[in-house]
Amino acid sequence: MNMSIPILVVSGQVYTVELLKRYIQECENFYFFADTHDFSKAYNAIKELEKVFVIVDISDYQEQALNFISKITSEFQHCRAAALSDRPDVDVLIRTMRVGASDFLSVPLIKEEVFEVLKKINNDLTDSRPKKSKCRIITVYSNKGGVGKTSIATNLALELSKITKENVALIDLNFQLGDVTTFLDLNPSFNISYMLQNLDKINENFLLSTLERYKDTSLYVLADPPYFKQIDNISSKDITRLFNILRDTFSYVVVDTSGGFDNSAMTALENSDLIFLVTIVNLPAIRNCQRCLELFDKLGFSSDKVQILINRYMENDEIKAEDVEEVLGKPLYWKIPNNYFTMMSAINKGVPVCEINHDSNVALSYKNLALMVSDSVFRQKFNNRS
Ligand SMILES: Nc1ncnc2c1ncn2[C@@H]1O[C@H](COP(=O)(O)OP(=O)(O)OP(=O)(O)O)[C@@H](O)[C@H]1O
Ligand SMILES: [Mg+2]
Structure with a gap:
């Protein structure tokens, strides 16, 4: 090396x-x-x-x-x-x-x-501060609502923390209707609005002691503000600063976004090392995904940075994975199987799917997705650019 x-x-x-x-x-x-x-x-x-x-x-x-x-x-x-x-x-x-x-x-x-x-x-x-892995910011995005962004962001972040044992942050940038706290049944004392207003104060110690930790894992959650009035005056510059601070503390930052192209989502996308563009397998969703890829291309995002993730995949779907790849002109990064019962049960209980059934196809899929993301080959690819 x-x-x-x-x-x-x-x-x-x-x-x-x-x-x-x-x-x-x-x-x-x-x-x-x-x-x-x-x-x-x-x-x-x-x-x-x-x-x-x-x-x-x-x-x-x-x-x-x-x-x-x-x-x-x-x-x-x-x-x-x-x-x-x-x-x-x-x-x-x-x-x-x-x-x-x-x-x-x-x-x-x-x-x-x-x-x-x-x-x-x-x-x-070459100081001797304890080293942590270089941080990856991963944004889970779709310009369509309800395709499974929050499910993916939450379960992926948890699996990453379990596999790597390194500190992982899960950020809810869905300022209006964030769901992360509901998905994990958390009631955090500090929210993203507080952090953005106190950017000068926050550092590693502050973050690790104030962000809500999920049970005894190394997953830390930064939630959306509970009241609409707290979302005023959030600038891209402040969100970027927050991301930079998070980069110094966490090995992975997983970002859940709203379905739009609002300021916060765009800032997250720009600051990301990896974007999971989520789609389900139906024509309108795939068309939307296509438009999104065109926009990302115009914004100068590299093709490596944007990866397609299919959610609710069924082998017997009329539209096959290969068809999606052909339409989007890009290989699929991952497919998460459809499992309505396990997903709904997890959401209703406010726990990740692995706590409902860790052997279920969907729990295994999230785990393998996290393995793929943290895989040394994948890391190597990034490190080689350094
Ligand atoms: N793999 C899956 N199999 C079956 N159902 C799923 C799967 N993933 C997500 N769902 C269901 O899809 C619905 C929407 O999921 P989720 O809230 O994660 O989507 P979202 O993209 O975050 O939505 P929004 O745009 O409202 O934020 C939920 O009811 C969830 O149970
Ligand atoms: Mg959501």
Whole structure:
């Protein structure tokens, strides 16, 4: 496994990039990851990395570059940034540090200076804090109501916590009609509205001590606000901040959404590593799913990020799984069998399906889905991008 730290260079200056590349090759604790002059490409790459050192050239697009440094250093805990400029002066230097850069390099580059900065960054990023797996945010989504989103999110989150024994958060973003607390018969003291209003206070200890834990598992539930009036003023920015805080505490964050394209659902989708797009096997639902895939494509979501999950699947359905794959132009990720009796019994009792009958086809399906999600091969796929 490559333990060295990737370096991303954000610059359009070929000569500077080449020189940095050469210096980085001489450092055993770092490797040259990529260079780009596109801030959004750089942002997307950083999002996928566990730790990263970003060297940002601020010579040409100074304002944009400083905003970029501010964004990445505030959003990603394991990201460090240094600014690079061919016109260094005291004002620029002060501004650079204020936006969150840890170092400043002037062009023409001086090898010893670069090495000094790298040494400092290496010490900073290779701290000995206890490690947890890189967090995956998984959103269970459908633009159609009643297809089984809450059933899937709840049971998947619980199975993930049981299989991995790592901390898993289940978030109910269905602000108007959230069901997660009913599905698990919980009465949490703190809800998502409280968390969003106290973003500055919350950290790992706060989350683990205030979020409602499901029995003695490592599943923590963040529920919808109980009163409509508490849902005012929730911005995408705040939801994104909350997700970033959750990323530092949990190995998996499973998000249940409302069926629409409202602000909170869109923010969750954007912040997700994996989207389970749920459909049942009937023509209107599949058409909706198709439209949704088109929209996700337009939004730039990668095809890996969006996976199709069929719910209430029956072998003898008129429309077969292969037909769905053909219409959607995508292989199915998973099929959850239809089992109305077990599902209804679980919902009415307020327990996950495994507590009704852990050998039922639907309970086994959720368990195997969780195994697939947490599977080392799947993890490897993500890690390889880092
Ligand atoms: N695998 C399944 N087999 C049979 N019935 C199921 C299955 N999964 C879910 N259901 C049933 O479908 C109904 C809707 O489920 P659920 O509430 O999870 O859907 P939802 O997509 O979250 O709905 P909403 O859009 O209202 O939030 C429930 O009555 C549930 O019992
Ligand atoms: Mg629901």
